[in-house]
Amino acid sequence: MKILIIAEAQGAEVRHASRSAITLAKNAAAAANGDIEIAMIGDDIAAAATAASAYAPTFTLSDASLAHPTADRYGAAIAQIVKQRGAGLVIAASTSQGKDCVARAAAQLGGTMVTDATACENRDGKLVWQRTMHAGGVAAWVAAHGDTVVVTALQSACEPAEPTEKTSVTALDIDVASLPSAIQFESVSTKQSNRPDVTEAAVVISGGRAFKTADDYERLIGGLADKVGGGTGSSRAAVDAGIAPNENQVGQTGKIIAPDLYLGIGISGAVQHLAGMKNSKIIAAINTDDEAPLLDYADFALIADAYEAIPELIAKL
Amino acid sequence: MKILVPTKRVPDPDQPIHLNADKTAADLTGIPCVINPFDAIALEEALRIREEERSSAGSDIEIVAVGIGPQACEKEIRIALAMGADRAVHVVSDEYIDSWIASNLLKAVVDKEQPDLIIMGKQAIDADNNQAGQFLAHHLNWPQATFASEISFEGDRVKVARETDTGIENVSMELPAVITTDLRLNEPRYASLPAMMKAKRKQVDAYTPADLSVAVDPKVEIISMETLSAKRNCVRVNNVDELIVKLKEASVL
Numbered sequence: 100m101k102i103l104i105i106a107e108a109q110g111a112e113v114r115h116a117s118r119s120a121i122t123l124a125k126n127a128a129a130a131a132n133g134d135i136e137i138a139m140i141g142d143d144i145a146a147a148a149t150a151a152s153a154y155a156p157t158f159t160l161s162d163a164s165l166a167h168p169t170a171d172r173y174g175a176a177i178a179q180i181v182k183q184r185g186a187g188l189v190i191a192a193s194t195s196q197g198k199d200c201v202a203r204a205a206a207q208l209g210g211t212m213v214t215d216a217t218a219c220e221n222r223d224g225k226l227v228w229q230r231t232m233h234a235g236g237v238a239a240w241v242a243a244h245g246d247t248v249v250v251t252a253l254q255s256a257c258e259p260a261e262p263t264e265k266t267s268v269t270a271l272d273i274d275v276a277s278l279p280s281a282i283q284f285e286s287v288s289t290k291q292s293n294r295p296d297v298t299e300a301a302v303v304i305s306g307g308r309a310f311k312t313a314d315d316y317e318r319l320i321g322g323l324a325d326k327v328g329g330g331t332g333s334s335r336a337a338v339d340a341g342i343a344p345n346e347n348q349v350g351q352t353g354k355i356i357a358p359d360l361y362l363g364i365g366i367s368g369a370v371q372h373l374a375g376m377k378n379s380k381i382i383a384a385i386n387t388d389d390e391a392p393l394l395d396y397a398d399f400a401l402i403a404d405a406y407e408a409i410p411e412l413i414a415k416l
Numbered sequence: 417m418k419i420l421v422p423t424k425r426v427p428d429p430d431q432p433i434h435l436n437a438d439k440t441a442a443d444l445t446g447i448p449c450v451i452n453p454f455d456a457i458a459l460e461e462a463l464r465i466r467e468e469e470r471s472s473a474g475s476d477i478e479i480v481a482v483g484i485g486p487q488a489c490e491k492e493i494r495i496a497l498a499m500g501a502d503r504a505v506h507v508v509s510d511e512y513i514d515s516w517i518a519s520n521l522l523k524a525v526v527d528k529e530q531p532d533l534i535i536m537g538k539q540a541i542d543a544d545n546n547q548a549g550q551f552l553a554h555h556l557n558w559p560q561a562t563f564a565s566e567i568s569f570e571g572d573r574v575k576v577a578r579e580t581d582t583g584i585e586n587v588s589m590e591l592p593a594v595i596t597t598d599l600r601l602n603e604p605r606y607a608s609l610p611a612m613m614k615a616k617r618k619q620v621d622a623y624t625p626a627d628l629s630v631a632v633d634p635k636v637e638i639i640s641m642e643t644l645s646a647k648r649n650c651v652r653v654n655n656v657d658e659l660i661v662k663l664k665e666a667s668v669l
Contacts, residue, residue, distance in 0.1 A: 206554035
């Protein structure tokens with residue numbers, strides 16, 4: 100079976116989440132005797148494609164009109180690439196782009212799609228997939244029926260693959276002019292942050308409604324994160340209140356993370372938030388409320404006020 | 417303009433999940449159900465579009481809610497009507513419906529209803545699939561804007577701010593189109609008791625999948641499920657110094 104990974108470029112590198120998808124693809128290849136290829140779509144992706152070739156032979160579709168991932172255009176392109184390469188299994192990362200564009204491609208490829216896969220297994224000659232449901236409260240094994248199976252890999256469940264020797268990069272022959280373009284990209288406001296992304300950081304400092312203002316959140320949560328070289332996360336409540344930026348939201352419908360250390364400060368621990376961080380290796384909580392649900396899911400807890408504990412942590416670390 | 421809003425019935429997310437005897441589905445016996453929270457946001461947005469449109473141009477917007485599932489779904493369909501949908505379509509089925517079948521059923525309803533805009537949740541909070549809107553947009557060959565946090569109209573185009581991993585992305589599309597909603601689009605209203613009474617008289621057209629010529633043949637089937645408990649034995653530390661020691665012992669600092 101041929102397995103095609105839809106990898107995303109991040110500058111001159113392969114995006115971290117895509118490297119996790121490569122790991123799941125390698126597991127699938129080992130379980131089902133498959134061969135792995137990588138496809139990368141975008142504009143100005145030569146360097147990232149060369150980086151991708153250190154994981155598997157890489158095929159590129161590069162064009163100025165593909166600079167932004169609009170779902171109709173990318174979806175049609177992905178479906179054509181999958182058919183051209185004859186792949187029976189397509190694996191992408193569970194990123195916003197993966198969910199948007201790869202799902203649209205999956206519909207064109209027959210509609211068999213497994214979202215947020217965490218593992219796979221060969222049962223009686225057929226791959227079955229494990230995924231989480233119900234805000235991470237349920238793990239399910241699912242069977243995927245169809246000639247082409249499309250899977251998105253949950254980043255937090257798979258360690259990112261390590262590069263080996265660079266292999267080949269080949270440009271695909273796809274008629275870009277014929278791809279649909281009914282979705283018009285207008286602009287994107289990307290965050291300006293020197294911190295690691297919350298999905299990639301080994302340490303995540305996460306803040307909730309205990310912080311009164313966005314300035315306090317940035318000064319305390321951001322300050323502690325910078326002290327330990329970590330990323331910043333937040334509860335939905337803090338995002339909704341305008342205290343933390345949207346892209347920091349950890350939870351069922353935000354980012355799902357599994358860092359080495361998750362430190363939740365002033366976060367009560369709603370079910371939806373727990374779904375996003377409960378698989379972290381070590382979980383610590385600082386809260387004034389000894390009854391906060393997050394404490395049931397933590398390894399260590401300090402009952403303290405965030406405004407006092409964080410400056411002390413920053414001073415002593 | 418006509419806006420179609422799929423409203424899925426899901427177990428109340430604040431309730432613990434129990435599984436059925438053969439561990440292939442959630443057991444909803446005695447579990448309160450709600451409109452999928454993202455679909456409630458979608459319906460709220462449709463209602464706001466109608467309210468704004470009426471106050472500005474006076475043009476009429478019709479909002480049609482769609483429920484798919486067993487007879488019990490009628491309860492959540494009536495709630496959608498009480499929130500303000502004009503009428504509803506109920507595709508009645510006791511079968512397991514995956515995202516693919518749901519998208520095919522919705523396509524068949526769209527063919528009958530001919531809406532100009534579909535607004536729906538980005539995912540249902542039970543299956544967490546995040547597929548049906550994208551599948552439906554493909555079936556219709558319509559543009560899509562997933563994860564919407566802001567929707568506005570400019571002439572014959574709809575502009576959508578999308579929540580992506582890296583920040584807010586702005587796109588525009590011509591109608592008809594599919595939009596899926598993210599959390600920060602709005603906060604849905606509650607259905608009042610008088611509105612619930614009035615909703616009883618609103619029209620609900622019922623179809624079976626067979627009426628719509630859609631095969632109920634899932635692409636992704638659940639083999640087994642297990643509930644996960646992630647509770648840990650929490651050690652209370654007394655001060656910041658002790659916390660630092662524990663985290664250093666665990667080699668995470």
